[in-house]
Amino acid sequence: MPAIMKTKPAYGAELVEVDVPKPGPGEVLIKVLATSICGTDLHIYEWNDWAKSRIKPPQIMGHEVAGEVIEVGPGVDTVEVGDHISAETHIVCGKCYACRHNRYHVCQNTKIFGVDMDGVFAEYAIVPAQNAWKNPKDMKPEYATLQEPLGNAVDTVLAGPIAGRSTLITGAGPLGLLGIAVAKASGAYPVIVSEPSEFRRELAKKVGADYVVNPFEEDPVKFVMDVTDGAGVEVFLEFSGAPKALEQGLKATTPGGRVSLLGLYPRDVTLDMNNLVIFKALEVHGITGRHLWETWYTVSSLIQSGKLNLDPVITHRYKGFDRFEEAFELMRAGKTGKVVFFPHK
Ligand code: NAD
Ligand code: ZN
Incomplete structure (x- = not known):
């Protein structure tokens, strides 16, 4: 079968032929129905410093997935052949201090599917059964594969009340776009988006942003104050990684x-903490991964509600992997929302 593999410790990846793997104990084999590119895949492709320190080629890339179980390994009793699944990418230990406090999203021994082992950019892939999430069979595979990054967006947007609240989203990359979709579906108003790329500001409007501003041309703080009659926003969601x-x-x-x-953030950030956070009595949440498994229930229900406007977020759909290099280069250039592959042509 064809698979996108990081073959060498250098820029890029290769489309290679590999055998369909056999599921071992606690594993399932899926037919990959859809798989999407994450920023992490891009870092592995570009071979940045983080990738150099973490990835051991040769390895099949990818971790965002929707698939159908076609074989289960010994000891698997939580999913069956024929089930449709997606995969939580954090493989947690269940034994550490954080796990024993039900804070699986910050497990101190987390291994990452598609980073620390072979991933899903292939026609068939192995998923650890403990990380499988069952999807309704009528959920579109292109939505089902987005559930993992949607989990990041849901934890960011819904870390506090949002309905009827003025909201600023900075950064309308793939994750910020998903954040806009979740904020709008949850009743935020107005949703103001600050994003320098014109292409992504247009996408933000299509997903449902009420106002967009280019922070490189206009002061987004003044823009927000004008829209909110000088009050400022109730909710600020940072999706850019720009200090x-x-x-x-x-x-x-x-x-x-x-x-x-x-x-x-690419480096340490210096801030006037006294005036920007403490004297303003802001409630600040750091967000990482997704809550296991509460967030998956929320994401799945939001998709099934039909209220999540995902179609404009998916800008590129590819049948097969033949044009994977084009897909990665477009994403690197910021000319995409989410990119989805359907491996079986
Ligand atoms: P991305 O780089 O595609 O998107 C970032 C967007 O921010 C771009 O569209 C860029 O034009 C915009 N931007 C740049 N400077 C800006 C500024 N001054 N003001 C407003 N917008 C600005 O990244 P992504 O894939 O959408 O991910 C978003 C961020 O989330 C990244 O920093 C990523 O590393 C991070 N992330 C965190 C977690 C986590 O668990 N905490 C998980 C996934 C991704
Ligand atoms: Zn743990």
């Missing part, structure tokens, strides 16, 4: 408001 966006968002948040931070 400047963090500072602007904190300035644009109303005193006593709520802040959720998902974006990862």
Whole structure:
């Protein structure tokens, strides 16, 4: 079968022929119905410093997936042949201090599916049964594969009340776009999006942003104050990983408001903590991964509600992997929302 493999410790990846794997104890074999590219896959493709320290080629890439179980390994009793599943990517130990406090999302021994082992950019893939999440059979595979990053967005947006609350989202990359969809489905208003790329501002509007602003041309803090009659937003959701966006968002948040931070910063960030956080009595949440498994229930229900506007977020759909390099390069250039592959042509 064809698979996108990180074959060498260098830029890029290769489309190779490999055998269909056999599920071992505690594993299931799935036919991959849809699989999407995550920013992490891009880092592995680009071979950045993080990838160099973590990835051991040769390895099949990818972790966001929707598949049908076609074989189960010994000892698997939680999923059956014919089930449709997606995969939680954090493989947690269940034994550490965090796990024993039901904080599986911050397990201290987390292994990552598609990072620390072969992934799902292939026609068939192995998934650890403990990480399988059952999907309704009528859920579109292109939505089902988005559930893992949607979990990040749900934990960011729904870390506090949002219905009827003014909201600023900084960064409309794939994750910020999913965040807009979740915020709108949850009744946030108005949703203001700060994003420098014109292409992504247009996508943000299609997903449901009420206002968009280019922070490289206009002061987003003044923009937010104008829209909110000088009050600032109740909720600030940081999806960019840009230190400047963090500072602007904190300035644009109303005193006593709520802040959720998902974006990862390329370096240490310096902030006027006294005036931007403490004297404003902001409620600040760091967000990582997804809550197991509460967030998956929320994501699945949001998709089934029909209220999540995902179609404009999926900008590129590929049958097979033949044009995978084009897909990665477009994503690197910021010219995509989510990119989805359907491996079986
Ligand atoms: P991305 O890089 O595709 O998107 C970031 C967006 O922010 C881009 O569209 C960019 O144009 C925009 N941006 C840049 N500077 C800005 C500024 N000053 N103001 C507003 N917007 C600005 O990334 P993504 O895949 O959408 O992921 C978003 C962030 O979330 C990344 O930092 C990623 O590392 C992080 N992330 C965190 C977790 C977690 O568990 N905490 C999980 C996944 C991703
Ligand atoms: Zn643990």
